Amino acid sequence: MRRLATRLPRGWRAVAWVGVLVGVAAALSSLPPITIRSPVVPVVIGLFAFTVGLGSWIRGERRIGGYAMAAGVIGLLIGYLATRSSVGNLETVVVWGALLGAALRYATPLLFASLGGLFSERSGVVNIGLEGMMLIGAFFAVWGADVGGHWTLGLLIGVAAGGLTGLLHAFFSITLRADQIVGGTAINLIALGLTSYLFLRIYGNEGTPTGISEIPNVSIGFLDETPGIGGFLDDALGDQNLLIWAAFVLVLAVWIVVFKTPVGLRIRSVGEHPRAADTVGINVYLTRYGAVTLSGMLAAAGGAYLSLGALATFDQNITAGKGFIALAALIFGNWRPFGAAAACLLFGVSGALATALQTYSTSASYLFEALPYALTLVAVAGVIGRSIPPAAVGKPYVKQ
């Protein structure tokens, strides 16, 4: 308990965090269940959050201060827009439990791919082929479940196919020392072509058959009975896919592996300074091979969730850019497991809102889709805390 207390933010950092919370409150003030109708309230609260953020930014707390400023502006905008809309509309779009549930469903494939990318990039290999690896996983999972008859087999085959794709990327970027971005682009193209080809060849125009064994949902009945927030909990977590729960566990597991075990230390050291790692006897090539292969497997699991978990079908280009959002989340989260998870969740909320908005304005929901990318662009631009990649990322290592 005391250890925890020492880790709590202090000084201007704590002030900045308060600013972030106030910014969120600006948006909440005019959303259900509070629904204040006067636009003055969210604007004032939002501006206050911005000022607090700016204050701590000036005093040197750049990162969290930047977050507070962003939260203030976004909260102000959302709050203001909400006061312009009717309460009835708001109450149908903003059902918190359902939104959180949808956000989790949206975030899960991103999370798998993002954590996969984390291994690869932490070991020093850029992986913009995440999109392709997800696509491979998505197709082979459905195919495996169809041929093998059970979703466990499908998941295994999907993950294995993703591992092979990762291995291909590893071979070209580590052994052949090909440019890693070129290799990743190639992986994306080949995966898109190959999965479309096989899909049309095997399933033709009818698509994948119905009744494929799906990854099951975990239904938790008693959540409903929680006093006060029973409905909310039930909507959010009552009937979620097994892989969503697996994703929660995975974040913790990845954090432990990367930061608390010798293996993780090795992975990070070959990504920061391969020569030094080599000198102390770490096998740079083997470590990188392992990390990149693992990244393929994890990304494929994310793809498998998309096809076998969420829809039980496959369609051409089913990932539609999710691999790139996962990459964005990894960068936004500063190459850290919890950071990436938070980014995935944030992107998940924006994705869920976009879907919910679709009932009222299709076009506005498309603008929402651009939000994750815009936020990441702002983040790498250094406006809100600089994203710093591993030092040796993208550089092939030549053993001496």
Add this chain to the structure above:
Amino acid sequence: MTVTQVESPPPGAPDAATPESRWLERLDGVLAPIITVLLAFLISGVVVYLTTRDLGDTLETYRAIFRGSGLSWFFELGGHDIGVPFSDARVWFPWETDDIASLAAANLQQTLIGWTALVLVGLAVAFAFRCGLFNIGGQGQYIAGSTAAILVATELPDLVDLPRVLLIVVTILAGMLAGAFVAGIAGFLKGTVGAHEVITTIMLNWIVLWVATYLFAVDGPFQTEEGGGAVPSSADVPEKAKLPVFWGDPLLQGLHIGLFVALASLVVYAFLLNRTTLGYEVRAVGFNPDAARYGGISVARNYFLAMAISGTFAGLAGALDSLGWQFRLDQTTIQGTTIGFTGIAVALLGRNTAVGVGLAALLFAALETGTASRNLDPEIFPPDLASSLAIIIQGLVVLFVGAQFVILLLLRRARTRSAAGST
């Protein structure tokens, strides 16, 4: 992150630059891409073979793709005639230019329309490469260009009163500017805060894609009902703003004059890089930014300029496609294009030279037209698989180009071995 130095010799190259070895190096520069392409076709041939289960049909599929690309037109010699421009006279010509009489001519027109855009997007990637930047944003810059051109052509009614040439020039300039703006953001961020251009251009791709989708979506600000299609789209480009067609029927997607713009752009590219101070500085930064900075060249300025010029090329491609044959934009077109990634393949395969980009663009444009489903016989190869096959081939080319120095190394080793054998 390092970008492949496609120009620099691979490790193990002989240092002595005798005229002979330099000549051999150039030969390798030609041979390596050819081997790359052959390898890609060979491996995708395995995929085709597994589909058709017959070697004859595999070869026949490739032959059909070649025929469908219209490149066979050049081999169909005979006694025909062709109209002399600005007159009614007709003179003898070795090829049949009438696209109704010759299917190859019609296909060739489509290939060249595709070539026009691919050359420009290829140049967009190549120019950035020469400055040491990897422009993955060709996609977004292209969409920005076509969106801007469409908006200027359809949403500014006063412009239609302009003379035709001026109207078209203004519209195309808008597209180029939009492309330059989008790419310029990435260049600016690279130059000032050091944000990696691969990440920023990927983000910009998706931002542009969703904003453009928003503009023309249902109840979006520029969506028009009169389009008449099932998909919500922009208004149609007015007749006056469409690019003149010089070969084929304007109503049946004939070849527009954008072809000459693309040809001119190749020349501009080579001139800009090799004969101007700007090009010298861009190449110096691309070769070694630290040395360039030491030599008094502003690296940040060149990053920005190189990206903006890259974006100009890609935006031009988008504008030409919009005014040349698409005439309107909708969600499917915006989200369906993969031209930015093909552009990467073009630049890599063409080794970032003007001639190389021109040839590589021809290969990929031909592949695209040749695998259009109408050109394939269902008896031999299922036509709906063909476009996926084209993407696989593209991907394999990119993969092998990435590892091209291995091919160069093998070439060199083979040569030393044969030299050792002959003495």
